[in-house]
Amino acid sequence: MKKKPVSIRNIAEELKISVTTVSFVLNGKAKEKHISKELTKKVLEYAKLINYRPNQIAQSLRTGKSKILVFMVEDISNHFFSKLARIFEDIAYKKGYKVIFCSNENDDEKSNELISLFNFRQVDGFVIVPSPGIKDTIESLIKDNIPVVLLDRFFEGVDCNSVVIDNEKASFDATVHLINNQFKKIGFITIAPNQTQMKGRLSGYVKAVNENGLNPITLEIPYDEVYVGKGKERIKNFFDEETGLDAVFFATNYLVQIGLEVFKENKPSLINDLGIVSFDDNDMYKIYSPTITSVSQPLVEISTALMEILLPLLKKKDLITEAPHKIMLNTELIIRESSLSKVM
């Protein structure tokens, strides 16, 4: 009952020709190798008839290409990353690549472990949202001629492909939007800015408040603390100490979650009285009360850009000569109720 899969050899034997010929035909090299039209057709037809599927593992061993891409993010269950993953998946499959997703929790050790698990050669390429301290690993990946493109953040001084958004501009614009809506004491809650995307978000905010004669009021929570659930306490303390805040700008979507939880539990009125903006959109924002203004990243464009950088690299042999592609995309500020002037 065990259906033994057909191999290229079966086809060759059945048709009484050599495996080479079959291989050439199947790989679309019939023309190039001057194989007769009839033979080509015969092979193709028979292959289809018996539903031949090449053994990709054998192909991989031979060609050194696995047709597998790794998509490593902070947390695949995070709204932003899972949406991105979903779109990237579709694009990759259309190009004949499978995608392995994994989550590094923004942890260096876990990142290195995962990258080494994929073993530098089992996969054809990487999309990586890098944790803060894996600069060296990325560099050695590049030196080993493995296609990598960084996502969401990058390392200063490392010549590596990347697709990021213009965090500073996005943050600047969102802050200005709040200022235009009469908010004067705008708090900025972020995770510790030891990575480029967070640096940009912070500096955009600072620049905007400064240019408008206001003072920056920031809370920087180390990522680790957020991860282990201490963010709530930190945010609560922040609001206890910083009295008179009339608006708050959260630098990531999970900070919004925590922030709203704090409001909900302590001063529910804040939810309506405060101007609120979230970095990253969430499906729930448009049905929240009030609806929440957000900085929305262009998911489709990001995924497309990733693939456009990656694909050519997957074909090339020597990547070293390539100048890295650094793409910076713009975000969209989706203005909803939460950020509109509360002044009548």
Next chain:
Amino acid sequence: MKKKPVSIRNIAEELKISVTTVSFVLNGKAKEKHISKELTKKVLEYAKLINYRPNQIAQSLRTGKSKILVFMVEDISNHFFSKLARIFEDIAYKKGYKVIFCSNENDDEKSNELISLFNFRQVDGFVIVPSPGIKDTIESLIKDNIPVVLLDRFFEGVDCNSVVIDNEKASFDATVHLINNQFKKIGFITIAPNQTQMKGRLSGYVKAVNENGLNPITLEIPYDEVYVGKGKERIKNFFDEETGLDAVFFATNYLVQIGLEVFKENKPSLINDLGIVSFDDNDMYKIYSPTITSVSQPLVEISTALMEILLPLLKKKDLITEAPHKIMLNTELIIRESSLSKVM
């Protein structure tokens, strides 16, 4: 500069022994094969020294095992599935398996395409959230001796491993909870119940209302319509026609999203006046106003069960003799504000 990876042969040559011996040692068969302690140690040390990593592709070709699992769900960007994926990922990695996630959109053609893409042999096992009409494909997978475990739903009359929740009980309990909170006209909004999980949710609801002398009032939207965005209109019409509803039970989390959107746009007061329960939890529910009651699935238990079924199958040769494992887990009703009696 190209770092050519070390092979088993390099080790053998360096140590002036045969590849066989190296292979035995590396595979932990030193004892079994009576290889001397010293030689064993020498090999192991040298392997570590040069940081030897077996080429998994070659291993796969030889052993027929790829150490890759496929985790196919409806939509990896859906909150429930992405959380599940995240947990499953961790468990699988610990056991030495990589996981490829994919989304079938509950579409038969896409499901079949994906399953066939993975080619019946490149992957060691499948976790599948099956679309309605792929019963035959699943059966042929089983016949071909490929480990499969169905998730979230299954097919009546097919002897296949599965991990599901007790939908009927969950739905029954949630409905009774609403009834206990004085709600009398409870609407049930679901997608067309042509799959087991939806059948269970519907029947649990119907049973509960009937047993309590109430009438079922249901809206069944075909999955396709939801997918193309027609759900909103359907739900709007439902509330226009069914006047006097005092509560609503949504059978999936994306229906809640659509429902809240409808309320928000048309009769915002409903959000507070209506009793609301959602099947599947969402991180945002606890910060919504009101906080939303939900039926929460045990994500960790589900993932663990999946792996516990899968692992032994991955080792066995002949699966046919195995009696399938069918696991049914219980959900938890997380009671929040939205479902509490509105009667003072």
Next chain:
DNA sequence: GTGAAAGCGCTAACAG
């Protein structure tokens, strides 16, 4: 105790 060698299924240089 250890090694030689076959071969997993495929590709592609080389030969005719």
Next chain:
DNA sequence: CTGTTAGCGCTTTCAC
């Protein structure tokens, strides 16, 4: 135009 053949890196049977 088509076929022979040598591996890709590894596991495992069989022989010594």
